[in-house]
Amino acid sequence: MQDIDQNMDDLFRKAADHYPLKINDSRWDELAAVINRSQVNKPLVKKSITGKYIGLLLLFAALLLTDGIIVSFTRGNNAIQTIHSSLESKTNPASVFKNEEKDPSKKEEKLRPLTKRYESLAFQVVSNYSTEINAKERITFQSKNFIGVDNQSKMPAGKITGNNNTLVANKLGIETIYTKDVKTIEKNIDPVINPGKEALVKNEEPVTNAIKKRISLSRPMMGLYIGLVAGPLIDEVKNQGLKKTGYSGGMIAGYQLSKHVAVETGILFASKPYFSTGKYFSMDKITNAMPAGMQVLSLEGKNKVWELPLKLKYDFFNRNKRNFFATAGITSSVMTYEKNNYLVNMNGSQQTMISSYKNKSRSLISTFDISAGYELKTGNSNKLRIEPYIQIPLKGMGIGSMPMISTGLRLGITKFTN
Amino acid sequence: MIKGCIAGDHKYQKIFYDQYRGYALKIVFRYIYRYERAVDVAHDGFVKLFSAFSKFKAGKDEDYGKIVMGWMKRIMINASIDELRRGNMLPEIGGIPDHIWEIPDNSQDADQQILFKDLIILIKELPPAYRTVFNLYVIDGYTHSEIADLMNIAIGTSKSNLSKARVLLQKSIKKMEEGKLCRI
Numbered sequence: 001m002q003d004i005d006q007n008m009d010d011l012f013r014k015a016a017d018h019y020p021l022k023i024n025d026s027r028w029d030e031l032a033a034v035i036n037r038s039q040v041n042k043p044l045v046k047k048s049i050t051g052k053y054i055g056l057l058l059l060f061a062a063l064l065l066t067d068g069i070i071v072s073f074t075r076g077n078n079a080i081q082t083i084h085s086s087l088e089s090k091t092n093p094a095s096v097f098k099n100e101e102k103d104p105s106k107k108e109e110k111l112r113p114l115t116k117r118y119e120s121l122a123f124q125v126v127s128n129y130s131t132e133i134n135a136k137e138r139i140t141f142q143s144k145n146f147i148g149v150d151n152q153s154k155m156p157a158g159k160i161t162g163n164n165n166t167l168v169a170n171k172l173g174i175e176t177i178y179t180k181d182v183k184t185i186e187k188n189i190d191p192v193i194n195p196g197k198e199a200l201v202k203n204e205e206p207v208t209n210a211i212k213k214r215i216s217l218s219r220p221m222m223g224l225y226i227g228l229v230a231g232p233l234i235d236e237v238k239n240q241g242l243k244k245t246g247y248s249g250g251m252i253a254g255y256q257l258s259k260h261v262a263v264e265t266g267i268l269f270a271s272k273p274y275f276s277t278g279k280y281f282s283m284d285k286i287t288n289a290m291p292a293g294m295q296v297l298s299l300e301g302k303n304k305v306w307e308l309p310l311k312l313k314y315d316f317f318n319r320n321k322r323n324f325f326a327t328a329g330i331t332s333s334v335m336t337y338e339k340n341n342y343l344v345n346m347n348g349s350q351q352t353m354i355s356s357y358k359n360k361s362r363s364l365i366s367t368f369d370i371s372a373g374y375e376l377k378t379g380n381s382n383k384l385r386i387e388p389y390i391q392i393p394l395k396g397m398g399i400g401s402m403p404m405i406s407t408g409l410r411l412g413i414t415k416f417t418n
Numbered sequence: 419m420i421k422g423c424i425a426g427d428h429k430y431q432k433i434f435y436d437q438y439r440g441y442a443l444k445i446v447f448r449y450i451y452r453y454e455r456a457v458d459v460a461h462d463g464f465v466k467l468f469s470a471f472s473k474f475k476a477g478k479d480e481d482y483g484k485i486v487m488g489w490m491k492r493i494m495i496n497a498s499i500d501e502l503r504r505g506n507m508l509p510e511i512g513g514i515p516d517h518i519w520e521i522p523d524n525s526q527d528a529d530q531q532i533l534f535k536d537l538i539i540l541i542k543e544l545p546p547a548y549r550t551v552f553n554l555y556v557i558d559g560y561t562h563s564e565i566a567d568l569m570n571i572a573i574g575t576s577k578s579n580l581s582k583a584r585v586l587l588q589k590s591i592k593k594m595e596e597g598k599l600c601r602i
Contacts, residue, residue, distance in 0.1 A: 016553075019538045022520040
């Protein structure tokens, strides 16, 4: 019986070696294209991310430094302005105008050189002025008039009147008053914002004091705001490294509950590339779809996620134009697409496999988010923000349930609706 | 050529492909029932082979050819088994078309070629699990232990499948011979 089997085996071996199978047409072009693609997407090169982290930190540090310089500069200008104010107050302004009173025909002629004479100083005062208080709605508008002072061609239109000590421009109900000592003071018709023309015109105190009065009358932005944010992100599975940078972006909305506290939500789309060794990839969800005995050695992939954050925002330095804030909250996510490039060990040899998954997977409270950021007011109701953040996973993400930490930077603009 | 393939040079890869694609297809076709599918599996096998060629290491130059062929055979077998697994080792239906065979009309070897073709058809008509074990053990020289690991089955199952495959093949050969006698 063994002989029969042996003979049969020999016969089949011979048949296997020499059976007359027609060989198909060459598919080399197709094969070459696939090889090229796989070489381009050659996976699994662990790269150090230290540089990227340092880059983010440097960016943030640079921002803080810039802000510090602005603050110092502003303070410096205030000092200059105070010095000028002191010098002005020491001279006798009345003597400058003495002759003009005697000859009213020369009044206009004299006033114009006077304005010019103090042009640069006026502009300096205005610069200080706008830097300090233009975050307040009405003051911001007024500061535009002031800028015009420096350039005669941009002098405010409207009725211009003058007397010994002041020149008054009235345009659209807003009076801009230039005093002889270049304490450029403006009065709005609204008595709530400005305490009164007389008080200011008679005011011989330094401009900084007037500014302080106005600042004390300002109100913080409150209520509903909306905005757009976008920025790069990096995803890591257990600090293993990464190959590519992703991005996220979308719309946010928030409500400023008090001067310091706001709640924020939004809808953001994120594309997250990642890398991991097989150690952190769970096969539970795909056991049936993968060949038995397959072991994932490593993978490189990308997913696309819609994120719905809910965060509490605390403004701990909400003053004037600047605001430093921190947020904490949770994010729910809907993953719409995932593609993984696996390096697997199967039957003793290493192979690559590519799988994509398009089934939507929802995850309620998938990450805990924390961030710290900086806001700069750019107008009556607009703010620019820069916000480095980190998303700490509360659940495994994707088909492999991997613990994926996202770190990124969001740049955005927000606008208060009221 | 092998060195060129290791370096990823397409020129040498093409030469290698053209030289060995027939060999690869004949390995895969013993496992995979449908010709078109076997062509695809062999193609996938080449993708894997060229992708991993940079990791290939061989000692002496003269061994290169044999080692690469052995390596390629292993990759093709693995690719075939993966394909069978994806189909859950279910038996295939439908016949094997004649146009896939290349039999010389007036050659001295024609009879032998026909015999070989018939024997291969007998193997292919085995249930996939029996066919795989028979191919692995008898033709490709795997041990039962290796087959058990490869197919994720018990060694006893491998032996049992082989035994049943032999019995089925013997019956088929008998039928085939009887059929030939009848025709005569």
